Amino acid sequence: MTETLVKNKLYIDGREATYTDERNLLEVIRKAGIEVPTFCYRPDLTIYGGCRMCVVEIEGRGVQASCSVPPEPGLKVRVNTEKTRRVRKVALELLLANHNRECTTCEKSNNCELQELTQKMGIRDVRFGKREIELPIDDSNPSIVRDPNKCILCGDCVRMCKEVQGQNVLDFVNRGSETVVSPAYGKNMGDVDCVYCGQCTSVCPTGALTIKSEIDNAWAAVLNQQKVVVAQIAPAVRVALGEAFGFKPGENTIGLIVAALKKIGFNQIFDTSFAADMTIMEETTEFITRLQNKEKLPLFTSCCPAWVRFAEFRYPQLLKHLSTCKSPQQMFGSIAKKYLTKEYNIDPENLTVVSIMPCTAKKAEAQRNEFKNNGIQDVDIVLTTQELIRMIKEAGIDFSNIEPEPLDTPFGILTGAGVIFGSSGGVSEAVVRTAYEMVTGKPLEKFAVTEARGLDKFKELTVDIEGLKVKIAIVNGLQEANDLIERIEKGEAHYDIIEVMACPGGCIGGAGQPQSCKDTSIKKNRSKGLYKADVELPIHKSHENPQVQNLYKKWLESPNSKIAHELLHTHYKSKRRISGENIELTSGDIEEKKSEIAVCVGTCCYIKGSYDFMEGLVKRIKDNNLEDKVKVKATFCFENCGKSPTISVDGELVSNAVPEKAGEIFEKYIASKFNLE
Ligand code: SF4
Ligand code: SF4
Ligand code: SF4
Ligand code: FES
Ligand code: FES
The missing domain is CATH 3.40.50.1780 (Rossmann fold)
Known part of the structure; x- marks a missing residue:
């Protein structure tokens, strides 16, 4: 055995194990052929250490999360002891207590790490009280569905979205028992800058984030x-x-x-x-x-x-x-x-x-x-x-x-x-x-x-x-x-x-x-x-x-x-959101204008054609030389997504403003107001 290997040696359940460049004890244990349960560890993401599933007992140090401990020479590690089994079981029961357990109808059934581990650990009874409130399911995103009732707060999606996709769509919101993982300000997944990559679903161990089915x-x-x-x-x-x-x-x-x-x-x-x-x-x-x-x-x-x-x-x-x-x-x-x-x-x-x-x-x-x-x-x-x-x-x-x-x-x-x-x-x-x-x-x-x-x-x-x-x-x-x-x-x-x-x-x-x-x-x-x-x-x-x-x-x-x-071939359009500001589409001074139209370019409205509607409207305004009388601006969600695309004409919400209706809406709200022939 070489000098390096002797130095990089520790003991797992009494047997010698060697390590080279493994990032933590968990990887070394897995390399030795022992499967340690995990929810919040993903090899390509940073280490969070929150779920406590991967606990092991280390001689002289007690129970520790193996994903958060770097390998060291001479460590004596036990994977399955009375203490580690108890810690894992309690942690799992706590997760299950807060979890909607309707597995039979869950999108992730048979593919769910929580379900699998519950089976493996033989948990038949959850001793802690069930959460009373059922939170709404968010299916506003065209690619993914979020069911917060099935979230175990492992944070995998948060780190994936931020670290790999550079997006910050998801984060921990609220505190204590109120904590959920969701877009900021309780917004829907369809109203934020999500790029629909779905990578959050690919790391979610439960049915909390799933792919929108078209089966x-x-x-x-x-x-x-x-x-x-x-x-x-x-x-x-x-x-x-x-x-x-x-x-x-x-x-x-x-x-x-x-x-x-x-x-x-x-x-x-x-x-x-x-x-x-x-x-x-x-x-x-x-x-x-x-x-x-x-x-x-x-x-x-x-x-x-x-x-x-x-x-x-x-x-x-x-x-x-x-x-x-x-x-x-x-x-x-x-x-x-x-x-x-x-x-x-x-x-x-x-x-x-x-x-x-x-x-x-x-x-x-x-x-x-x-x-x-x-x-x-x-x-x-x-x-x-x-x-x-x-x-x-x-x-x-x-x-x-x-x-x-x-x-x-x-x-x-x-x-x-x-x-x-x-x-x-x-x-x-x-x-x-x-x-x-x-x-x-x-x-x-x-x-x-x-x-x-x-x-x-x-x-x-x-x-x-x-x-x-x-x-x-x-x-x-x-x-x-x-x-x-x-x-x-x-x-x-x-x-x-x-x-x-x-x-x-x-x-x-x-x-x-x-x-x-x-x-x-x-x-x-x-x-x-x-x-x-x-x-x-x-x-x-x-x-x-x-x-x-x-x-x-x-x-x-x-x-x-x-x-x-x-x-x-195709073309692309800027969708940059300017926080706190709307993007003005016609120029001029608001004070002198007689009418103001705000067109929603939030996700639901955009998908249903609000950009094309806006282009049609702006063209008619220009054709009729009304640029200095009518101000058109792009704005974000009016919270009228069910009847989108939505616009507001001088403060009045108008639903279903699809591109084909640009002419009709122009006639009804603009032409009549400015007495156009
Ligand atoms: S799977 Fe889709 S989102 Fe991912 S790299 Fe391919 S095209 Fe892009
Ligand atoms: S689909 Fe992609 S961008 Fe959207 S929340 Fe998930 S990881 Fe983030
Ligand atoms: S949504 Fe899924 S990946 Fe995200 S914290 Fe909840 S259980 Fe973990
Ligand atoms: S996998 Fe180690 S604490 Fe979650
Ligand atoms: S995206 Fe909600 S009303 Fe436009």
Whole structure:
């Protein structure tokens, strides 16, 4: 045994154990093969030490939380003693006393760490009184639901939101027995700067934070004989869904997922990797144009809707730098609604597009006004990997024993470049593979760009395209993105392309995937699975996808053409909140104005089109030269969300101010007041 190992030696339940770089005793005990219960310890977050589940007895020191004690040479530790068992049991009973225990109907049932531990510890009776008051459930957020009655105050969500996503949406509010975890000032989750990443749900050990389910909508669609229901499967889903059925993280089960979806009743199954190839065609062309014109650099990727929302809130001045490309999910949606309907002669009203995503933010993305056509969403339903797992189980499908089936054509033809989108660095690598060949016209001999790979929060690389040096930064986690932007704004860093993914490790660590926060190897293996799929596929470059080439030939002309822009690109809007102030949309002095209209741009109103309404209204005011008579301003929630979008005209609340009603409302409240013809 080496000198280092002798020094790094302690005793667990009388047996020698060695440690190297473990951050605490808990990790050392787990490495020795003993599972210690925890609620508030997550390897990727700071240590909180509040739940007392991980207590151990240390000789000479008594009972201590093992997550909060660093390993030291010679420590004599006992994991399960009379005292530690008692401390854990009392702590657990106290948590259960404050907890709504309707497990049978809970979204998290069978997947809940509190339920699991209660079973393991054999608790049949809770000796402490039950909390009387039932707190309201908050389902105002398009992606997640908060049930404070099921919260055990472990603080995991608070630290995840703050430390990884740089967001401070959730915090401990009130004191003592009144303590809850909620947005500040008791606001709803739909009325705060949440980016819908869902990472808080991915660490919540109970049913207090869960993903908003669209399972019932999906069943209704597949059971409706009038509907043609197509599914698109995102790259990261294939290497994670199998975990719920005994496959190892990283095992590619795409064929089984296709077969399961067919058995459930989906008509056609396609792959979002195909749309990722379209994204690369459009984004690479956009990048090369910007590079040639020396404008709007660095180019920020725009595939991750949580990042886009973060930029809209936090860095509106950078929005012109974001690629205007829609995300692959939305590119697929608009192509499917436009062309599948033509190719197969389907009435667009009868085509339902369902996405299977690793992501909760995609639920909110699909509802954005920019991605609707005549009020109908391009992507109708977004199911997370977890939701599809539940549908497969509900349908009674023996997932591990069914025969795999192939994806359908035309959008089931994929390349390795599209598949690696699921891991942090994948988008950049796919851009490099295509940019090299687009710029030089020569084949890229070695397609792997290994410097872009790995799950580090920050990576950088410089690619040499025949003398043209392209500097790329890759970040995952919005706190990391924030740190990078601050460095760029201070002039300390310069890049040409910046890839941002909100979730740790990219979409493989999306909140819609089976839980991976307890074991850091899970995300690593999923990532490896995607790169393995890339190697196994015959095509590795997006521009070589024959079906993508066909689509351009038949319908889209060329990347960044007018028609491609109409279908595959979008725009962004600042959503910065100015605390205590409203944002004025028409100029002039209030004293001289005769009318004042406040348009709510809170989340509910925004989702239902308040920005578009406001634009319509401002245009009419300008067309009628009323700017100096009518003041229009954006404001925040009127607490009338149920009847949103809401506006106020000279103090009178007007509900249901949808974009289509801008003319009617202008006539009723403005034209009549100023006697316009
Ligand atoms: S969804 Fe993301 S941004 Fe919103 S509260 Fe959860 S962790 Fe924070
Ligand atoms: S909501 Fe969930 S993660 Fe957050 S403190 Fe409560 S139990 Fe913990
Ligand atoms: S990283 Fe992927 S899974 Fe996470 S929010 Fe962004 S798109 Fe969704
Ligand atoms: S896991 Fe150690 S105190 Fe909660
Ligand atoms: S967001 Fe509540 S009224 Fe607008």
